Amino acid sequence: MFLSEEQYLHAKDLFEQKTEPSPLLADLSSWAIEKYGIEVIDYICDERWDGKLRMMPVLWEDEEVDMFRRFRNYNPKIQKAFAFKFAKLCRKYKQHAGFTKPTEVFVAYETLKEEFEKRNIVINRVIKSCEPEKGEDEEAMEETPEEVLRGLPQKA
16 A cells, blocks of 8 residues: 555545545445445545556455456556546546546556554554553552542642
């Protein structure tokens, strides 16, 4: 997964339904579900290293991306279908002006699951590293918040 922090957080919020999808995203996802049985969680518009425009539907896991492959490469028919559908939606919603010409857009796919799991593992490790060792000052761990506050230095 090669999403930036901002892209990851946006996709995560959409996945967890903390953010409403845009009408364009909702239509793209509905189309992908109907046509391929796969939900598009988010999408990213950017430019490749060679200057070509790139649209990346963000899917859940690699197995879904594999459905869009033919041999080792992406299936060009499916890439073309995504490019044409996305271009049509861009024109409909008057967004992403450069992406309204499907023949000028390269379609790649990103996934969220691996990054989501990796970040949760890191968070759990940090939490675990903050926990005291077994048997270490067990009495202090049983103190109420009020008792802990009383033990802190007070302002003069």
